[in-house]
Amino acid sequence: AVADTCLQHPALTDEETMTHLLHRQIHGSLPVAIGGKGIELIDAGGKHYIDASGGAAVSCLGHAHPDVVAALHSQFDRIAYAHTSFFTTEAAERLGDRLVEDAPPGLSHVYLVSGGSEAVEAALKMARQYFVEKGEPQRRHIIARRQSYHGNTLGALATGGNEWRRAQFRPLLIETHHVDPCFAYRFREPGETDEAYAARAAQALEDKILELGPEEVIAFVAETVVGATAGAVPPVADYFKRIRAICDRYGVLLILDEVMCGMGRTGTLHACQLEGISPDFMTIAKGLGGGYQPIGAVLLGRQIFDAFANGSGFFQHGHTYMGHPMAAAAALAVQEAIHRDLLLDNVKAMGGRLTARLQARFGNHLHIGDIRGRGLFQAIELVADRGTKEPFAPGLKVHAKIKRQAMQRGLMVYPMGGTIDGACGDHVLIAPPFIVAPHEIDTIVERLGEAVDAALRDFEI
Numbered sequence: 001a002v003a004d005t006c007l008q009h010p011a012l013t014d015e016e017t018m019t020h021l022l023h024r025q026i027h028g029s030l031p032v033a034i035g036g037k038g039i040e041l042i043d044a045g046g047k048h049y050i051d052a053s054g055g056a057a058v059s060c061l062g063h064a065h066p067d068v069v070a071a072l073h074s075q076f077d078r079i080a081y082a083h084t085s086f087f088t089t090e091a092a093e094r095l096g097d098r099l100v101e102d103a104p105p106g107l108s109h110v111y112l113v114s115g116g117s118e119a120v121e122a123a124l125k126m127a128r129q130y131f132v133e134k135g136e137p138q139r140r141h142i143i144a145r146r147q148s149y150h151g152n153t154l155g156a157l158a159t160g161g162n163e164w165r166r167a168q169f170r171p172l173l174i175e176t177h178h179v180d181p182c183f184a185y186r187f188r189e190p191g192e193t194d195e196a197y198a199a200r201a202a203q204a205l206e207d208k209i210l211e212l213g214p215e216e217v218i219a220f221v222a223e224t225v226v227g228a229t230a231g232a233v234p235p236v237a238d239y240f241k242r243i244r245a246i247c248d249r250y251g252v253l254l255i256l257d258e259v260m261c262g263m264g265r266t267g268t269l270h271a272c273q274l275e276g277i278s279p280d281f282m283t284i285a286k287g288l289g290g291g292y293q294p295i296g297a298v299l300l301g302r303q304i305f306d307a308f309a310n311g312s313g314f315f316q317h318g319h320t321y322m323g324h325p326m327a328a329a330a331a332l333a334v335q336e337a338i339h340r341d342l343l344l345d346n347v348k349a350m351g352g353r354l355t356a357r358l359q360a361r362f363g364n365h366l367h368i369g370d371i372r373g374r375g376l377f378q379a380i381e382l383v384a385d386r387g388t389k390e391p392f393a394p395g396l397k398v399h400a401k402i403k404r405q406a407m408q409r410g411l412m413v414y415p416m417g418g419t420i421d422g423a424c425g426d427h428v429l430i431a432p433p434f435i436v437a438p439h440e441i442d443t444i445v446e447r448l449g450e451a452v453d454a455a456l457r458d459f460e461i
Ligand code: PLP
Pocket: 056, 115, 116, 117, 118, 120, 149, 150, 151, 152, 223, 227, 228, 257, 258, 259, 260, 261, 285, 286
């Protein structure tokens, strides 16, 4: 029925959409999405795709959720936009209340923005301004981790841990330094316990702080569970407790980037809840609005808020669309539906099923080196050789081939290339909507298995 309704609308042809959109250059020819319902998207030819990646871990409620659609209509009928220097709105205020109510301990204030990069950029600036207000303007270094992604605006780009993304934009606007992530499959020594590895991985941060001079470091930035760049990499137990202690020892602020892994994706509302720590700043986006509107936020603590309030009186920042009522209304409706329908329970249950199905299908696969993740945020990593963990040569673009094969089979997953330094192989992120049903998990893994095998067969691997 959905497809029928969609097909009544004229859709643009591929040629018509090719002409002007710069972003199309990367992906070339693409199907035209004209509809969606639940966990499926539908293209102009009437073909259905299971959205097993939620786009890029965005669509946590699936598509055309009636509550969100109704909330948006209702907000639109009242007020679509009011500039934040003149007005506040009920939607923005209620969202702020809700985010603080559900925040990790110590996070008491919210700064609303329009996406993930903006959230990271704002958090970096808040951290810098905090130290200026405190009379410590010499603090200028940001430390982050390799194999991480924090966005594409210049500050967020400098913070991310892939040199190939940054190289052509040097000199960068802020001073960033990188340490290895906590990535057991790639960096744990044979025979090393979780405890020993957590200590060694966290020590890399302390060493870097001491090398730079603790009084000159602003913040450490990390994704609680690493997303797209390395593929759903959870930390080992106690790593973040040690990181929190190191940051506290040197007065360095901790920024956790939960733009991708947050807002329920890993089974708890915030991924850091499982780590038993709170950051000084947390960035969220993607699942916050579930893709229904562009929205992101920074959560911050009272000490930061007070430093601004008692210092210059404001945070020196701002965007025209921050606190947008349509975006806030969408986010509120998404979060209310997740809460009311107990969807985090489904994330845990379906996450368990997904792990089991992936293990059954790929556990003995010659070219799958690792299966990892939490909740509905999981990945498989491809390797040329399971014994040595050697990745496929980047030039083969195995990830792109898998994506094509999956799309042919009506499956959206999120494959990414390995890192050029070989510290991570091609991987495929699986992040379906929280409403996914058991039989749909089975179909996702079935189609993914066929797509991976077909892609490797094409290389005669
Ligand atoms: N931080 C993380 C961890 C992300 O995964 C992303 C996007 O993928 C961003 C920041 C940037 O978010 P956006 O693309 O909404 O600007």
